[in-house]
Amino acid sequence: MDKKLGLTALTALVLSSMLGAGVFSLPQNMAAVASPAALLIGWAITGVGIILLSLALLLLTRIKPELDGGIYTYAREGFGELVGFCSAWGYWLCAVIANVSYLVIVFSALSFFTDSPGHVVFGDGNTWQAVLGASLLLWLVHWLVLRGVQTAASINLVATLGKLVPLGLFIVLAVAAFKLDCFRLDFSGIQLGKPVWQQVKDTMLITLWVFIGVEGAVVVSARARNKKDVGRATLLAVTTALLVYLLVTLLSLGIVPRAELAQMRNPSMAGLMTRLIGSWGDVVIAIGLVVSVCGAYLSWTIMAAEVPMLAAGQGAFPRSLAKQNARGAPSASLWLTNSSVQICLILIWLTHSDYNTLLNIASEMILVPYLLVGVYLIKVSRSLNRPMVTAIAVGATAYGLWLLYASGPLHLLLSVVLYAPGALLFLFARRGGRGGKRLNGMERVAIVLLMAGSAPALWTLMH
Numbered sequence: 408m409d410k411k412l413g414l415t416a417l418t419a420l421v422l423s424s425m426l427g428a429g430v431f432s433l434p435q436n437m438a439a440v441a442s443p444a445a446l447l448i449g450w451a452i453t454g455v456g457i458i459l460l461s462l463a464l465l466l467l468t469r470i471k472p473e474l475d476g477g478i479y480t481y482a483r484e485g486f487g488e489l490v491g492f493c494s495a496w497g498y499w500l501c502a503v504i505a506n507v508s509y510l511v512i513v514f515s516a517l518s519f520f521t522d523s524p525g526h527v528v529f530g531d532g533n534t535w536q537a538v539l540g541a542s543l544l545l546w547l548v549h550w551l552v553l554r555g556v557q558t559a560a561s562i563n564l565v566a567t568l569g570k571l572v573p574l575g576l577f578i579v580l581a582v583a584a585f586k587l588d589c590f591r592l593d594f595s596g597i598q599l600g601k602p603v604w605q606q607v608k609d610t611m612l613i614t615l616w617v618f619i620g621v622e623g624a625v626v627v628s629a630r631a632r633n634k635k636d637v638g639r640a641t642l643l644a645v646t647t648a649l650l651v652y653l654l655v656t657l658l659s660l661g662i663v664p665r666a667e668l669a670q671m672r673n674p675s676m677a678g679l680m681t682r683l684i685g686s687w688g689d690v691v692i693a694i695g696l697v698v699s700v701c702g703a704y705l706s707w708t709i710m711a712a713e714v715p716m717l718a719a720g721q722g723a724f725p726r727s728l729a730k731q732n733a734r735g736a737p738s739a740s741l742w743l744t745n746s747s748v749q750i751c752l753i754l755i756w757l758t759h760s761d762y763n764t765l766l767n768i769a770s771e772m773i774l775v776p777y778l779l780v781g782v783y784l785i786k787v788s789r790s791l792n793r794p795m796v797t798a799i800a801v802g803a804t805a806y807g808l809w810l811l812y813a814s815g816p817l818h819l820l821l822s823v824v825l826y827a828p829g830a831l832l833f834l835f836a837r838r839g840g841r842g843g844k845r846l847n848g849m850e851r852v853a854i855v856l857l858m859a860g861s862a863p864a865l866w867t868l869m870h
Contacts, residue, residue, distance in 0.1 A: 412631050412632060412636075413631075413632045413633070413636060414633070414636040414639060414640055417631060417636055417637060417640035418639075418640040418643050418644050419568075420640070420706050420709070421620060421621065421640055421641055421644035421645075421706075422644040422647055422648060423570070423620075423702040423703050423705070423706045424619075424620025424703055424706035424707055424710065425617065425618055425619070425620040425621065425644065425645075425648045425703075426570060426571075426574070426648055426651065426699060426703065427505075427509055427620075427699060427700050427702075427703025427704070427707075429613075429616055429617035430574065430617060430651065430652065430655060430676075430699070431512075431516075431673075431674035431675075431676045431677070431692060431695070431696045431699070432512070432673040432674050432675055432676070433613070433617060433652065433655055433656055433659075433675075433676075434655065434656060434659035434660075434668055434671070434675045434676060434679060435668060435669060435670075435671045435672075435673055435675030436613050436673070436675075437610060437613060437656050438659070438660065438665045438666075438668035438669040439669040440599075440606060440609035440610060440613070441596065441599075441606040441607065441609060441610045442593060442594060442595050442596025442599060442603065442606060442665060443590055443591070443594050443596075443657070443660050443665070444594050444595045444596065444603055445595075445596060445603050445606035445607045445609075445610065446610065446656060446657065446660070447657075448603070448607050449606075449607045449610035449611065449614060450614065450652070450653055450656070450657075452607070452611075452806075452809070453610075453611070453614040453615070453618070454649050454653075455802075455806075456802075456803075456805075456806030456809070456810075457618045457621060457645055457649065457806075458642075458645060458646075458649075459781075459799055459802040459803040459806055460621060460777060460780065460781065460803045460806060460807075461621055461641045461642050461645040462642070462799045462803070463780050463781055463784045463799055463800060463803040464621070464638065464641050464780060465637075465638030465639075465641055465642055466638075466784060466796055466799060466800075467481060467780070467783070467784055467787070468635075468637045468638045469635070469638060470787055470791070470796075471484070471787070478494055478495070478498050478714065478776045478779075478780070479491055479494055479495040479498065479714050479717055479718050479723075480717065480721075481494075481779065481780055481783045482494035482495075482776065482779040482783065483721065483723070484783070485779070485782070485783035485786050485787075486779070486782075486783070487850060488722075488723060488837075488850065489833065489850040489853060489854065490779065491718070491721070491723060492718065492723040492724075492829070492833045493775060493826060493829065494775060494776040494779050495714050495715065495717075495718040495723055495724070495776075496826065496829035496832070496833075497772045497773065497774075497775050497776050497822070497825075497826065497829075498714050498772070498773065498776045499711060499714050499715055499744070500772045500825055500829075501619065501769045501770075501772040501773040501776075502707055502710055502711030502714070502744070503711060503744060503747050503748055503751065504751070504768050504769040504772065505619065505707050505711075505769045506545075506704060506707050506708060506711060506744075506748050507748055507751040507752060507755065508769060509700045509703055509704040509707065510532070510541035510544060510545060510704065510748070510752065511531070511532035511533060511537070511541065511755060512532055512673075512674070512696070512700055513532070513541070513544065513696070513697055513700045513701065513704075514529040514532040514536075514537035514540055514541055515529065515530070515531050515532035515537075515673070515674070516674055516677075516692075516693045516696040516697055516700075517529050517540075517693065517697065518530055518531075518532075518537075519677065519689050519690070519693045520690075520693065531759075532755075533755050533756055533759050533760065534756070535756055537756075538752050538753065538755065538756040541752050542749060542752060544701075544704075545745055545748055545749060545752070546745070548701075548704060548705055548708050549708070549741060549742075549745045551705070552705075552708050552709060552712065552736055552741055553732060553734070553736050553738060553741065554734060554736070569695075569698040569699075569702070570695060570698050570699035570702055572695070573691055573692060573694070573695025573696075573699075574651060574655070574695065574699075576691070577655070577676060577679070577680060577683075577692070578651070578654045578655065578658065580680075580683040580684065581654070581655075581658035581659065581661070581662060581679070581683065582658060584661075584662055584682075584683055585658055585661035585662065586661050586662070587661065589660070589661050589662065589663070589664060590657070590660050590661040592664050592665070593664070593665060593666070596665070598665075598666055607813075608812075608813040608815075611809075611810055611813035611814065612770040612771070612810075612813070612814055613770075614652075615770050615773070615774075615810060616769065616770045617648070617652055618645070618648065619769065619770065619773050620703070620706065620707070620710075621641060621644075621645055655676070659675075659676075659679055662679055662682060662683070663679070663682065674692060674693070674696050676692045676696075677689035677692035677693055677696075680692045708741070708744070708745070711744045712736075712737040712740040712741040712744050713737055713740070714740075715728045715737075715740040715743060715744070716728060716729055716731070716737035716739070716740040719739075719740070719836075722836060722837060723833060723836060723837075724832070724836050725832075725835065725836045726836070727739055728740045728743060768821065768825075770814075771814060771819075771821055771822050772822060772825060774807070774810050774811055774814060774822070775822070777807050777810070778804065778807030778808065778810075778811065779807075780803060780807075781800055781801075781802075781803030781804030781805075781806070781807050782804050782807075784796070784799065784800035784803065784804075785797070785800040785801060785804060787800075788800050820864040820867055821864075823857065823860050823861055823864040824861050824864050824865050826857060826861075827857055827858055827860075827861035830854050830857050830858060831858075833854075834854070
């Protein structure tokens with residue numbers, strides 16, 4: 408296996424996977440659901456929560472350095488085969504949907520150059536032309552990753568540096584144009600007709616979405632040159648991303664009023680940049696977004712293929728997915744992942760779904776894997792007698808529970824529907840006694856309840 412990823416490459420992998428499409432649409436996405444007061448509270452909760460989660464990941468890499476793959480292996484080690492599989496399945500689905508969303512937003516951004524009011528080519532990234540272009544990009548990245556994770560990570564490092572340039576330019580210009588009176592206009596969101604606390608809840612899946620990828624270095628920890636770099640890379644990338652998100656969101660509300668910002672077309676940063684520097688603004692941001700998303704997409708392709716490969720090696724996914732090619736790339740898992748992305752792209756064209764729909768689904772599927780990181784650290788901390796470790800574990804778990812509460816009942820029902828087909832794959836992978844340990848009674852009951860609950864959950868969602 409190619410163990411050549413140093414601190415810089417690992418940090419770029421995590422930062423690139425977080426700083427993808429979301430940051431360019433963040434001003435409109437947040438303004439649509441929350442006032443400045445709610446955003447300040449929401450970012451405070453998210454900032455503390457995501458730092459606790461990253462610290463939990465850092466501690467686990469130090470306490471359990473033998474557990475490669477993080478998200479899946481922590482859940483399996485702590486809570487058994489079925490819970491481990493659910494973590495891997497939820498994470499993999501999140502990664503697939505995130506990759507689809509990146510491809511959609513790339514061609515939505517390119518529509519700034521190709522579309523006019525009477526002539527739609529790429530639209531919102533869901534036309535047949537956009538799907539064709541996205542498919543070509545999909546299989547180009549597939550080829551790059553097959554050439555080896557190290558090659559892909561090197562390209563990703565260049566893309567990460569490229570995306571920071573337009574973001575830095577926007578922040579500098581926004582600071583110069585910031586008006587406090589504009590920021591304070593309808594500070595508590597009376598026009599939204601919702602109490603501030605409800606507005607805070609409504610921001611949670613959006614703020615989580617832009618931090619998905621925090622576990623990137625942990626997922627590829629088996630390929631790290633130095634295991635200690637995994638935790639350092641995670642914390643460094645999270646701190647950088649948090650600062651960027653805070654500045655982008657809050658400064659935007661000082662450029663245009665919240666209600667007007669909420670109506671802007673995504674990527675909304677393009678519209679804001681046009682206000683700051685004129686007609687070239689949307690071009691600068693559209694180019695920045697394409698570079699940014701391609702880098703994030705490359706990162707997510709690596710991570711999406713890594714988890715099924717690790718899970719297959721433990722018998723949770725079909726064993727055939729554990730195969731690697733001569734360059735150490737997870738080839739079988741990569742074919743499964745990108746074939747799934749291709750199917751989703753076709754469905755996007757048929758259903759005309761957009762970026763925001765995909766954002767909600769991907770965010771929901773990551774909730775259980777993130778919660779299990781904190782819960783596993785609580786379990787580990789019992790034998791350590793280190794109060795600080797316990798406090799971080801409890802804090803990370805509380806943040807995971809808060810996200811489940813804030814996501815709301817409809818999103819929880821959606822996760823039940825999406826976990827059910829995973830249970831069938833799990834049973835298929837373990838047929839005939841494959842996969843090591845036998846399922847215990849509680850795990851069998853859990854599978855039956857999950858399958859039984861998926862039908863009424865689907866019915867409720869459809870109605």
